[in-house]
Amino acid sequence: xxxxxxxxxxxxxxxxxxxxxxxxxxxxxxxxxxxxxxxxxxxxxxxxxxxxxxxxxxxxxxxxxxxxxxxxxxxxxxxxxxxxxxxxxxxxxxxxxxxxxxxxxxxxxxxxxxxxxxxxxxxxxxxxxxxxxxxxxxxxxxxxxxxxxxxxxxxxxxxxxxxxxxxxxxxxxxxxxxxxxxxx
Amino acid sequence: xxxxxxxxxxxxxxxxxxxxxxxxxxxxxxxxxxxxxxxxxxxxxxxxxxxxxxxxxxxxxxxxxxxxxxxxxxxxxxxxxxxxxxxxxxxxxxxxxxxxxxxxxxxxxxxxxxxxxxxxxxxxxxxxxxxxxxxxxxxxxxxxxxxxxxxxxxxxxxxxxxxxxxxxxxxxxxxxxxxxxxxxxxxxxxxxxxxxxxxxxxxxxxxxxxxxxxxxxxxxxxxxxxxxxxxxxxxxxxxxxxxxxxxxxxxxxxxxxxxxxxxxxxxxxxxxxxxxxxxxxxxxxxxxxxxxxxxxxxxxxxxxxxxxxxxxxxxxxxxxxxxxxxxxxxxxxxxxxxxxxxxxxxxxxxxxxxxxxxxxxxxxxxxxxxxxxxxxxxxxxxxxxxxxxxxxxxxxxxxxxxxxxxxxxxxxxxxxxxxxxxxxxxxxxxxxxxxxxxxxxxxxxxxxxxxxxxxxxxxxxxxxxxxxxxxxxxxxxxxxxxxxxxxxxxxxxxxxxxxxxxxxxxxxxxxxxxxxxxxxxxxxxxxxxxxxxxxxxxxxxxxxxxxxxxxxxxxxxxxxxxxxx
Numbered sequence: 096x097x098x099x100x101x102x103x104x105x106x107x108x109x110x111x112x113x114x115x116x117x118x119x120x121x122x123x124x125x126x127x128x129x130x131x132x133x134x135x136x137x138x139x140x141x142x143x144x145x146x147x148x149x150x151x152x153x154x155x156x157x158x159x160x161x162x163x164x165x166x167x168x169x170x171x172x173x174x175x176x177x178x179x180x181x182x183x184x185x186x187x188x189x190x191x192x193x194x195x196x197x198x199x200x201x202x203x204x205x206x207x208x209x210x211x212x213x214x215x216x217x218x219x220x221x222x223x224x225x226x227x228x229x230x231x232x233x234x235x236x237x238x239x240x241x242x243x244x245x246x247x248x249x250x251x252x253x254x255x256x257x258x259x260x261x262x263x264x265x266x267x268x269x270x271x272x273x274x275x276x277x278x279x
Numbered sequence: 280x281x282x283x284x285x286x287x288x289x290x291x292x293x294x295x296x297x298x299x300x301x302x303x304x305x306x307x308x309x310x311x312x313x314x315x316x317x318x319x320x321x322x323x324x325x326x327x328x329x330x331x332x333x334x335x336x337x338x339x340x341x342x343x344x345x346x347x348x349x350x351x352x353x354x355x356x357x358x359x360x361x362x363x364x365x366x367x368x369x370x371x372x373x374x375x376x377x378x379x380x381x382x383x384x385x386x387x388x389x390x391x392x393x394x395x396x397x398x399x400x401x402x403x404x405x406x407x408x409x410x411x412x413x414x415x416x417x418x419x420x421x422x423x424x425x426x427x428x429x430x431x432x433x434x435x436x437x438x439x440x441x442x443x444x445x446x447x448x449x450x451x452x453x454x455x456x457x458x459x460x461x462x463x464x465x466x467x468x469x470x471x472x473x474x475x476x477x478x479x480x481x482x483x484x485x486x487x488x489x490x491x492x493x494x495x496x497x498x499x500x501x502x503x504x505x506x507x508x509x510x511x512x513x514x515x516x517x518x519x520x521x522x523x524x525x526x527x528x529x530x531x532x533x534x535x536x537x538x539x540x541x542x543x544x545x546x547x548x549x550x551x552x553x554x555x556x557x558x559x560x561x562x563x564x565x566x567x568x569x570x571x572x573x574x575x576x577x578x579x580x581x582x583x584x585x586x587x588x589x590x591x592x593x594x595x596x597x598x599x600x601x602x603x604x605x606x607x608x609x610x611x612x613x614x615x616x617x618x619x620x621x622x623x624x625x626x627x628x629x630x631x632x633x634x635x636x637x638x639x640x641x642x643x644x645x646x647x648x649x650x651x652x653x654x655x656x657x658x659x660x661x662x663x664x665x666x667x668x669x670x671x672x673x674x675x676x677x678x679x680x681x682x683x684x685x686x687x688x689x690x691x692x693x694x695x696x697x698x699x700x701x702x703x704x705x706x707x708x709x710x711x712x713x714x715x716x717x718x719x720x721x722x723x724x725x726x727x728x729x730x731x732x733x734x735x736x737x738x739x740x741x742x743x744x745x746x747x748x749x750x751x752x753x754x755x756x757x758x759x760x761x762x763x764x765x766x767x768x769x770x771x772x773x774x775x776x777x778x779x780x781x782x783x784x785x786x787x788x789x790x791x792x793x794x795x796x797x798x799x800x801x802x803x804x805x806x807x808x809x810x811x812x813x814x815x816x817x818x819x820x821x822x823x824x825x826x827x828x829x830x831x832x833x834x835x836x837x838x839x840x841x842x843x844x
Contacts, residue, residue, distance in 0.1 A: 133583035134566055138525070172585040172742075173566030175525045191487030192682065192718045193644035195732055229569065229736065230487035231526055234644035234716075235310045235345025235651050246313035 109154065116154070118143040123158050130159050133169055137176055146177045182217040182224035184262050187241035188255075191230030199238035201252040203227060206259055222263050280545040281553045282431045285422060292423035297356075299335040301379050304352040305366075306411060308341040308497050309529055311348035315367070319349060322368035326375060334379060337420075340498020342411035344398065346650035352411070353378055353386075362392040397667040398649050403630065403656045405638045406614040410498035415533050418540040421501040427546050429620035433509050434554045437620075442513040443469055446616075448624035450636035455481060455572075455609035456684065456713045457789075458635070458702040464606065467596040468514040471604035476516035478507050479600070479607040481577055482523040482530070485569035486685030487736065489716030491640040492610040494652050496523065496530035499614070500537035504560060506613030508547060509620060511558040514606050519560040521610075522577055525567055534562055569686075569740035572714075573788050574607045576742070587742045588788035609714065611640055631657035635701035639712070643669050645719035646676060655700070662696040665719055676721035680804070684713025686733040686740075687793030689800025690726065709800040711793075725822035726805040727812055730798045731759040737794040748791030751782035755798065762809060765816040765825035772809060776802065 109116040122139035126132030136159070140151055147170055156166040170176045188194075188203050203214060206225055210218055217224040233239045236248025240255050242262055247255075280288075296302065303323070307316055320336060327336055342350045347364040353374065354360040363374060363386075370390060378384050392398075404410075413420040421427075433442055447462030468476060480503060484492040496503060507519045523531050538560050541547040549557045563581050570576045571586040578600050580586040599605025615637060619627045628636050635657040641664065644650045648670035655664060661681060665671070672678055680690035689710035691698070698704045702712050720729065738752040758775045761767040779795035786792050802809060811817050816825050 131581075131583040134580065135564070135583075138564060138566070168585055169583070172587075173568050175565075175567035192685070192716065192729075192732070193488045193650075195487075196645045196718060196720055196724055196729075228526070229485070229740075230489070232484070232490035232493045232524075233310045233313060233345070234488050234490060234642055234718075235348070236313060237644060237650070239313075246309065248310070248313055 111150075115143045119151075119155065119158075123155075128159060130161055133159060133161065133166065134173070137166075137170055141176055146180050148178075179217070180221070183222050184243055185224045185226060185241075186259050186262070187226045187228045187231070188214075189229075189231045189233070189237075189239040189241070190227045191234060191237075191239075193234035194230075194238040197237040198252070202238060202240065202250065202255045205252045205256050209256055209260070210263075223259070282435065285427055285431060285552070288419060289423045289425070292419040296335070296423070299333065300356050301334045302337055302354045303334060303379070304337045304339045304354065304360075304412065306340065306342050306348060306350045307338040308345070308494060309527075310341070310345035311350060312529075314348040314365075316349035318368050319351065319366060319371045322371055323375060326372075330380075337414050338416070339413060340410040340415050341407075341494045341652055343402075343407075343653060344392070344649060344651040347392075350392075350411075355379070355384060358384075359394060361386050362394075363387070363390050364392050365390065398651075398653075398670065401659070401663060401668050402654055403638050404654050405618050405630070406495065406502075406611060406640060407498070407652070407654045408618070409502065410494065413499065415498055415500055416536055418501060418537070418544065418546075421499070425621065426501055426617075427505055427541075427552075429617040430505050430508050430512075430546070431552055433512055433620055434552055434556060439469055439513045439515060442509060442620070445624050446513075446619060449619045449627040450624075450631075450634075451612070451615050451619060451627070452635065452702065453609060454611035454615070454639065454714070456687070456711060458712060461608065461612055461615075464596060464608070465510065465513050467594075468516075468604050468606040471597055473604045475518075475601075475603045476514055477600045477603055477605040478510045478514065478516045478519040479578070479581070479595075479605060480507055480519070480521045480610050480613055481572065481574065481607060482521055482527075482610045483565045483572045483577060484524060484527075484610075484714060485572045485740075486687075486714050486716050488642060488644055488682075488718045489685060489714050490642050491652065491715045493524075493527050493530050495610055495614050495640070496521075496527070497533055500530075500534045501541065502617055503534075503610055503613050504537055504541055504547065506616035507560060508551065508558050509616050510606055510608070510613065512551075512556050514604075516606065517557045517559065519558060520563050520581055520600075521560060522563045522565060522571070522581060524565045531562060531564060538562070568742070569736070570742045570788070570790050573790060576788070577607070578605065585742075587744045588790075590787065611715070632699060632701045634703055639700070639715060641715045641717045643717050643719070645682075645717075646673055646721040646724070647671065647719045648673060657701045658699040660697050660699055661691060664700065664717065665696070669719065672719075672721050676723065679720050679722050679724060680726070682710075682718040682720065682729070682797075683716065684711040684793075684796070685716050686736045687711060687789065687796055688713045689796050690720070690729075690804060692804040709796070709803055711796070723820055723822065725763070725818050725820035726801040726808045727759060727762050728818075728820075728822055730801045731756065731763055733797040734759055734794070737790065741790065741794075745785075745787035745791060747782045747785040748787065748794065751778055751786070751791070752794055754778060755782070755795065759798070762812050763818075763823045765812060765823070767813050769813060772813060 122136050152166045156163040212225045214227045239248050349366045351363045351366045352360050443466040451461045452458040482492045568586045571580045573588045576586040576588040595605040638654050640654045680692050734756040738756045741748045743749045783795045
């Protein structure tokens with residue numbers, strides 16, 4: 096079976112046999128294992144895994160022949176890299192100046208109160224992550240909320256809350272679909 | 280590709296465009312896409328397929344009025360272009376029927392933006408000339424509007440020294456905020472000793488409320504690349520980097536596409552335009568650190584390190600990336616290069632004021648009616664920007680201040696509305712040009728609260744390397760928190776002022792040096808608001824939530840101490 100063959104091949108490269116490490120290997124190869132390309136590799140790692148685990152950082156450090164402390168230092172310095180798993184859905188509220196002047200703070204407060212969720216955290220059931228951003232560059236549409244990568248602009252706090260609620264409700268649906276896809 | 284081939288390509292493309300009776304241009308920048316621009320094409324597609332020879336649908340870059348998107352321009356051959364605002368799929372179909380296909384084209388009046396509107400007439404579009412008119416993903420479109428002819432001209436008819444001197448004569452200054460003369464910087468790198476040199480475009484636009492670089496990279500990526508290639512030729516570099524924020528996926532995608540297209544045609548890469556000049560451009564993606572907009576931190580980030588600034592000198596012009604001389608300019612600065620080379624320094628230096636030449640792109644946002652991206656000649660007054668171009672305030676509200684320069688800048692109140700906008704005048708007012716965010720605030724905005732907002736930003740973004748910035752921003756934020764919740768004393772205000780000066784004078788890099796600016800400038804013009812918070816526990820704008828009456832708290836403490844003693 097081709098699937099098992101692939102697994103064996105991967106096993107040579109990474110003991111966990113996780114096929115996702117292949118993506119990282121590809122990125123490493125693309126930048127010729129140059130130490131300067133650490134940030135590019137971490138970008139790929141986060142895209143593939145969703146967040147950066149310690150194992151992942153150690154793996155990258157070994158491959159690039161960098162001290163693990165160096166890799167950890169870089170990964171924790173940049174806001175873009177997350178060391179914690181993200182929720183099923185992400186709600187990013189822009190808190191750039193233009194959005195702030197147009198009351199984006201209230202959007203955050205409302206969502207915070209509804210889901211009893213602090214910015215930067217994920218709900219206990221792993222459904223929703225609330226993130227605040229420093230300007231997503233769509234200031235003409237202030238206040239702006241990014242829901243699972245889609246930018247929604249000119250929001251009132253109530254509208255945003257409704258959208259987030261809908262998103263979370265749809266969550267179970269998409270999960271069911273995922274389950275379906277896995278079983279089929 | 281050599282020069283005649285480039286010309287042939289331009290002519291061919293113009294010929295192709297002429298064939299269409301009508302060109303429909305739809306903005307596909309991030310702002311319009313989020314208001315539903317993509318659905319317009321989906322709606323029109325089946326109808327347009329039948330009209331392949333007749334009508335062309337062109338996805339373009341930003342047209343400027345981002346607050347009223349999606350925007351669509353209908354250009355019937357031989358007629359003035361008509362711009363529609365807030366285009367929904369239904370409206371798009373109506374436009375197709377009544378305006379584009381009808382025998383007697385009748386624009387749908389109430390959705391048309393008038394061509395003689397101050398929003399358009401007060402602008403001078405030099406850098407954004409192609410933005411909204413060309414398809415950013417097609418090289419031919421850019422070439423048809425004179426693209427890469429400046430590079431061809433420079434390579435054939437100018438020496439690197441000529442290019443630098445042309446820039447010095449033009450009076451162009453860095454558009455990243457500080458306003459260092461660009462020509463001088465190029466000349467310094469050109470003269471610097473070293474076999475390997477680098478050219479870097481700073482597209483790490485971290486200022487909240489600014490999106491000029493993003494729009495330029497999304498709407499006209501080839502212009503940035505051409506500017507960088509000319510820079511490479513002028514300073515003797517063979518490698519360039521564009522450093523783009525990770526938050527700008529569309530800009531990254533379009534730049535990648537543009538680089539590939541230019542390399543395929545021999546406009547970048549080895550032996551550019553069949554000359555002896557080689558120039559490669561790579562993209563580096565930022566990872567969300569504001570401090571990386573500082574040049575030494577940005578270079579550290581390109582080299583895969585933590586983005587922490589280092590002490591200058593040595594300046595990047597002497598020792599930058601991997602210790603080699605490095606030219607680093609803002610994306611918008613590179614956008615100014617092609618018009619200067621094409622039309623000459625004399626033409627360029629006519630625009631603007633005595634010390635600030637050319638135009639500046641601003642992201643006009645906040646509580647104005649027309650928010651969007653504008654390009655104005657230097658020296659225009661703030662009043663013209665806010666009230667003519669911006670259309671003034673929302674009814675019932677009054678102008679309070681305009682904030683320029685982001686977290687490093689300051690506020691400009693009503694009494695200074697007639698100041699010309701240039702590097703020196705803004706500095707004299709305690710603000711700065713900055714990268715170009717211009718946020719208008721009305722009477723419902725509380726100034727101490729805005730200062731707190733910026734301080735929170737600086738506190739989060741401080742890289743932590745030097746103590747004044749790391750600790751100082753935190754303490755300033757704490758004091759501002761006390762002021763806005765009504766529990767501060769007069770002493771706190773005094774301490775805040777002292778701390779501002781200390782942090783300004785002793786921090787390592789620009790982030791720390793300029794972080795007190797929002798406080799100092801609001802204190803300068805709106806001191807009474809701070810005092811109202813402290814003395815009367817009142818927020819004049821009605822924004823701060825002062826619920827507890829802290830005086831009681833103080834009295835209680837006093838009471839207790841009395842008991843103890």
